[in-house]
Amino acid sequence: MGLTRRQFIKRTAALTAASLAGIELPKGMQEVAQAADVDRWEPGVCRFCGVGCRVYLGLKNGKPVAIKGITESATNKGYVCMKGMLFYKIIHHPERLKKPLYRERKDQPFREISWEEALDIAARKFAEVTAKYGPNATAYYGSGQALTEETYLFQKIMRAGLGTNNVEGNPRLCMASAVGGYLTSFGADEPIGSYADIEKAYCFFIIGSNMAECHPVIFRRVMNRKLSNPKEVKVINADPRVSPTSRIADLHLQFKPGTDLALLNAMAYVIVEEGLYDEEFIRKYCKFKVGKPPKDVSFEEYKEFLKQYTPERAAEICGGNITPEKIRTAARWFAKSKGTMSMWTMGINQRIRGVWANNLIHNLHLLTGQLCKPGADSFSLTGQPNACGGVREGGGLCHILPGHRPVKVDKLRHQVEDLWGVPRGTIPPKPGYHTVAMFRAVNEGKIKAIWINCTSPAQSLPNCDYYRKGLAREDVFVVVTDIFPTKTTELANLVLPTAFHFEKTGVYGCTERRSQLTVKVVDPPGEAKPEVWIVREWALKMAEKFEKMGDSRRARNLRICVKDFVGKEEGYELPKAIWDEYSQKLTKGRDNDLSGATYEVLKQRPDGVQWPAPTKEIALRGGTYKKFVRGIDPLADEEGKKLGISGPYVFYGPAHKDHKLYIWLRPYKGAAEEPDAEYPFYLSTGRVIDHWHTTSMTGRIPELLRANPYAYVEINPKDARRLGINPNDMVEIETRRGKIVLPAKVYEGPIEGMVFIYWHDMHEERMANRVTKDAFDPGSKEPEFKICACRIRKVSGPKPLKPYVVGHKR
Amino acid sequence: MMHRRLFLKILAGGFLASCAPGELASSPIKTNVLRPPGAIPEDLFASRCIRCGRCAESCPYRSIKILDLRHGFYAGTPVIYVEKVPCYLCMRCVKICPTGTLRKVSQKEVRMGLARVNRRLCVTWKGEGICRSCYNACPFREEAIKLDRLRPVVMPEVCVGCGLCTYACPVRPKAIVVEPIYAFRTSR
Numbered sequence: 001m002g003l004t005r006r007q008f009i010k011r012t013a014a015l016t017a018a019s020l021a022g023i024e025l026p027k028g029m030q031e032v033a034q035a036a037d038v039d040r041w042e043p044g045v046c047r048f049c050g051v052g053c054r055v056y057l058g059l060k061n062g063k064p065v066a067i068k069g070i071t072e073s074a075t076n077k078g079y080v081c082m083k084g085m086l087f088y089k090i091i092h093h094p095e096r097l098k099k100p101l102y103r104e105r106k107d108q109p110f111r112e113i114s115w116e117e118a119l120d121i122a123a124r125k126f127a128e129v130t131a132k133y134g135p136n137a138t139a140y141y142g143s144g145q146a147l148t149e150e151t152y153l154f155q156k157i158m159r160a161g162l163g164t165n166n167v168e169g170n171p172r173l174c175m176a177s178a179v180g181g182y183l184t185s186f187g188a189d190e191p192i193g194s195y196a197d198i199e200k201a202y203c204f205f206i207i208g209s210n211m212a213e214c215h216p217v218i219f220r221r222v223m224n225r226k227l228s229n230p231k232e233v234k235v236i237n238a239d240p241r242v243s244p245t246s247r248i249a250d251l252h253l254q255f256k257p258g259t260d261l262a263l264l265n266a267m268a269y270v271i272v273e274e275g276l277y278d279e280e281f282i283r284k285y286c287k288f289k290v291g292k293p294p295k296d297v298s299f300e301e302y303k304e305f306l307k308q309y310t311p312e313r314a315a316e317i318c319g320g321n322i323t324p325e326k327i328r329t330a331a332r333w334f335a336k337s338k339g340t341m342s343m344w345t346m347g348i349n350q351r352i353r354g355v356w357a358n359n360l361i362h363n364l365h366l367l368t369g370q371l372c373k374p375g376a377d378s379f380s381l382t383g384q385p386n387a388c389g390g391v392r393e394g395g396g397l398c399h400i401l402p403g404h405r406p407v408k409v410d411k412l413r414h415q416v417e418d419l420w421g422v423p424r425g426t427i428p429p430k431p432g433y434h435t436v437a438m439f440r441a442v443n444e445g446k447i448k449a450i451w452i453n454c455t456s457p458a459q460s461l462p463n464c465d466y467y468r469k470g471l472a473r474e475d476v477f478v479v480v481t482d483i484f485p486t487k488t489t490e491l492a493n494l495v496l497p498t499a500f501h502f503e504k505t506g507v508y509g510c511t512e513r514r515s516q517l518t519v520k521v522v523d524p525p526g527e528a529k530p531e532v533w534i535v536r537e538w539a540l541k542m543a544e545k546f547e548k549m550g551d552s553r554r555a556r557n558l559r560i561c562v563k564d565f566v567g568k569e570e571g572y573e574l575p576k577a578i579w580d581e582y583s584q585k586l587t588k589g590r591d592n593d594l595s596g597a598t599y600e601v602l603k604q605r606p607d608g609v610q611w612p613a614p615t616k617e618i619a620l621r622g623g624t625y626k627k628f629v630r631g632i633d634p635l636a637d638e639e640g641k642k643l644g645i646s647g648p649y650v651f652y653g654p655a656h657k658d659h660k661l662y663i664w665l666r667p668y669k670g671a672a673e674e675p676d677a678e679y680p681f682y683l684s685t686g687r688v689i690d691h692w693h694t695t696s697m698t699g700r701i702p703e704l705l706r707a708n709p710y711a712y713v714e715i716n717p718k719d720a721r722r723l724g725i726n727p728n729d730m731v732e733i734e735t736r737r738g739k740i741v742l743p744a745k746v747y748e749g750p751i752e753g754m755v756f757i758y759w760h761d762m763h764e765e766r767m768a769n770r771v772t773k774d775a776f777d778p779g780s781k782e783p784e785f786k787i788c789a790c791r792i793r794k795v796s797g798p799k800p801l802k803p804y805v806v807g808h809k810r
Numbered sequence: 811m812m813h814r815r816l817f818l819k820i821l822a823g824g825f826l827a828s829c830a831p832g833e834l835a836s837s838p839i840k841t842n843v844l845r846p847p848g849a850i851p852e853d854l855f856a857s858r859c860i861r862c863g864r865c866a867e868s869c870p871y872r873s874i875k876i877l878d879l880r881h882g883f884y885a886g887t888p889v890i891y892v893e894k895v896p897c898y899l900c901m902r903c904v905k906i907c908p909t910g911t912l913r914k915v916s917q918k919e920v921r922m923g924l925a926r927v928n929r930r931l932c933v934t935w936k937g938e939g940i941c942r943s944c945y946n947a948c949p950f951r952e953e954a955i956k957l958d959r960l961r962p963v964v965m966p967e968v969c970v971g972c973g974l975c976t977y978a979c980p981v982r983p984k985a986i987v988v989e990p991i992y993a994f995r996t997s998r
Contacts, residue, residue: 068938069938069939078937078938079937079938079939079940080938080939080940081939081940081941082933082939082940082941082943082980084939085933085938085939086980212942212960213942216940216942216960217940220940220960223959223960224959227959244942244945244957247952247957688946689940689941689942689943689946690942690943690946690980703980703981704980706977706978706980707943707946707947707978707979707980708943708946708947708978727899727917727949728898728899728900728949745949745951747951748952797870797900797902798870798871798898798900799870800870800871800872
């Protein structure tokens with residue numbers, strides 16, 4: 001280079017000084033001045049992940065021009081990621097769907113129609129299918145991104161109006177296993193603690209989560225906690241891949257994919273063997289359970305069971321960098337810290353033994369009593385902004401009714417029927433199809449009409465090529481409500497344009513049981529309408545159709561379902577009426593009691609309300625920071641008195657009649673499809689910080705698309721060397737389902753023998769879910785996105801690629 | 811009738827006016843405008859390069875552009891505008907260069923420039939948001955760009971100056987730019 005060492009140092013030093021001083025300041029100041037040039041800032045919640053960041057939308061002359069975090073917020077403390085900072089660009093995006101689109105057959109082009117006609121078609125089709133094939137030939141597939149009001153109203157119409165439990169949603173693909181885990185271990189869904197525990201925790205056990213990428217704002221809080229107290233606070237990260245999250249870890253446990261159950265059991269073994277367990281906590285609050293139907297066992301039997309999982313044995317199973325000593329260290333840190341917080345997401349949930357893996361994490365907390373005290377919690381992170389609030393609590397899955405009520409419990413089902421004012425027996429007692437079963441039923445022609453709202457299963461289902469065949473059937477009528485064209489609208493008969501965030505009013509409930517309101521501030525573009533309006537009008541039209549067909553029972557039920565909502569203005573009054581019904585009637589007396597959290601309270605309370613919040617006073621204080629703790633949780637006081645339980649904690653969860661927490665004996669089980677001679681690599685998928693799920697939104701924000709124009713595959717340098725793969729070479733990933741071709745990133749990330757792909761890309765050649773496997777957990781029915789077997793091969797050298805987003809012109 | 815001398819004067823004047831200001835006889839290399847990988851020092855580059863254009867032809871990403879006549883002495887030589895299309899380090903150009911103007915260096919030895927983070931513009935440094943675009947785009951992740959409490963920091967010993975970070979940066983003006991600090995033998 002003709003550069004001496006001294007010159008080099010001189011120049012880099014000068015550059016460092018320049019970066020500190022920011023020599024481009026004048027230009028930069030202009031930008032800042034522009035950003036501040038906003039007429040007014042309107043508060044709301046971020047549209048994307050489950051963190052629940054509070055943001056201000058900046059408006060200039062009524063047009064959205066900026067977003068910034070709210071500094072006083074309890075969730076994000078003013079921070080947002082780039083997705084959050086830029087999503088104002090979606091609000092008036094030129095590619096938004098603005099008119100209802102229809103086509104008779106799926107090979108025809110769409111034509112624009114009026115709302116009147118669109119609703120008439122949708123109502124006629126659903127009514128005809130119900131009359132001809134029965135209500136179970138219709139289905140609703142919703143989303144953890146729909147507002148609570150929307151999910152609630154959709155499922156009400158399907159259940160009480162049509163009389164089917166075919167109500168599902170994409171949360172089945174992301175947190176169903178966490179629900180299963182919470183219900184089986186604690187008897188009550190959703191985390192006990194809050195984000196506020198992060199600042200009080202002394203040990204973080206992060207397993208199966210790349211939170212630095214997927215929950216960046218929460219990760220920042222974890223990181224700050226760690227760095228403000230580097231010696232005292234320990235971070236353990238267990239993941240087959242070295243991810244940005246691992247960078248702050250004191251201990252990184254890199255195991256072979258699918259061996260986490262052995263690792264978790266081995267940690268329990270160490271805790272028991274070394275006497276690190278909390279005997280009093282176990283005696284007072286816990287029971288040991290095994291099998292299905294659950295059978296009580298003793299602590300001694302549990303100890304006997306754990307003997308299969310000595311650290312030595314587990315290290316053998318887990319492979320990677322796991323040594324018995326590492327497992328012991330992790331277990332000791334976990335048990336001995338002043339407050340241990342576990343955090344996990346899809347790495348644990350998207351497994352064929354996702355519920356078991358969840359149980360085993362809870363086991364560690366139950367054994368050590370790391371629960372209910374400040375800084376200690378078994379805390380599942382949620383992927384979507386309203387998977388907790390809308391779908392888990394609002395009854396958005398085939399087996400649950402609003403307010404955490406299982407469909408099959410007669411008493412609770414009748415309760416809901418009574419509250420809705422429909423005759424008992426309207427809601428069928430049998431749960432409907434879960435997601436994979438639902439789309440299999442579509443493939444088999446058992447479902448003839450399906451309504452897909454705010455999600456794109458054509459891209460997000462595992463093994464999606466197979467399920468797209470079903471959606472493409474001419475005898476399946478597909479309605480899609482969305483804001484942009486997607487892979488799923490390509491298979492639809494009827495596409496209905498909806499309002500986006502800030503263009504409608506509604507509540508999002510984030511990971512920590514916190515419900516936050518976003519009020520409408522701008523009008524939706526063109527003829528786009530809020531979903532709640534669409535559903536109400538659709539229900540009324542269906543009532544007419546059923547009347548004509550002579551089915552007066554369904555017509556009457558449908559009218560009862562919407563009778564309190566008729567004529568209400570859809571921007572604010574209608575969602576308010578729906579929320580009032582849901583929170584005042586359906587959640588009252590349940591563990592997710594939100595009856596104190598009216599719209600007025602939510603508007604007054606800047607940070608929203610964490611349930612249980614049974615009264616207005618409690619809601620105005622922010623609700624409950626920690627469940628089950630006397631003095632903090634109003635329900636714990638109340639239930640404790642009622643049940644005559646003494647002591648500081650009352651576990652009143654509705655699923656455990658004995659008010660105990662269960663420690664489960666769950667054996668090690670591997671993945672559904674392990675690598676073999678033919679397909680020797682593990683394949684795993686995940687997300688990148690700049691893109692949201694299927695990129696139908698973030699792919700249209702130029703800054704974000706530029707940062708990540710297409711997906712790539714991460715390959716361990718050792719594997720790459722062996723296969724002669726250089727960075728950016730085009731690599732073919734082949735599984736038993738199909739093949740895709742992606743550029744390679746050779747990177748010390750995935751463990752040797754594993755490749756990792758990003759699943760956001762819409763391009764057919766690079767769409768990750770064309771190769772993933774649709775095996776699912778028998779308990780939670782959540783598919784195993786995270787593990788399947790593949791083989792890889794270099795197909796060519798670097799090739800320039802074009803980003804692709806359906807309907808996007810650059 | 812115009813005199814021959816005047817005519818030539820006008821012609822030359824017109825040509826000069828159409829040129830990129832100051833680039834007729836001085837190097838076009840500056841922030842975010844770089845030579846392809848393996849380039850010899852800028853003082854010698856234009857005299858060694860035979861303007862065959864094969865590097866640009868071989869580039870699968872169309873990263874390499876050939877300078878046009880307006881760049882006078884430097885016309886016909888290759889440059890990379892990293893804000894438009896960065897270098898993906900496929901290393902084809904260095905293999906194909908017939909004169910050794912682009913020396914046959916390996917990926918890691920490339921020194922097209924050095925990335926510099928402007929801490930007054932970067933949203934993460936400013937504490938307004940959390941962005942990881944440059945870090946994620948970097949071909950030497952965790953080596954050339956590291957994160958210090960989520961804030962990107964460039965490691966000058968490793969950074970090759972490919973510009974992928976600049977290209978990915980979602981901030982306007984770019985909060986990370988590539989400075990061609992190695993292009994000139996003597997400090998400018």
